[in-house]
Amino acid sequence: LEGVTHALRTTEYNDRNEQYGWIQRALGLRRVRIREFSRVNFMNTVLSKRxxxxxxSEGIVTGWDDPRFPTVRGVVRRGIDVEALRQFMCAQGASRRIVNMEWGKFWAQNRQRIDVYAKRFMAIDKSENVKLVVTNGPTKEERAYASADYHPKDPSMGKRIVRLA
Structure with missing residues (x-):
């Protein structure tokens, strides 16, 4: 109709192929080739847009970009490297087999990608910290400090100061 030669769609629309072809023939339209692929499902994850x-709409999440959401905007906000996302999807290919993926494989692809440039930091969640009292420990004047690389495999990323005691 508008110069479309190929349509890419998921296998869930297989039932409509006959109807689609009939409409094209009835209207005398050029046949559009349909290429189907299976959608990627994730274990224990709701993917239905509805x-x-x-x-x-219930305000349970902040929006479609909520980091808990299995949307492109959500996982980008959660920290996926866009190139890692692209590599993950390309690795799945255009298979017609239904695939149930584990999130671990998805995030492993991201870790592998960002490992080369991500600095290492440590933190403790303030709401879960526990007070520790050390007796006979070093005084404020005796506290020891050391420097540590931001990245264990790439010293060129710089150093950070770590308090030892």
Missing amino acids: KLTWFV
């Missing part, structure tokens, strides 16, 4: 919309 169900995800409920979370947004």
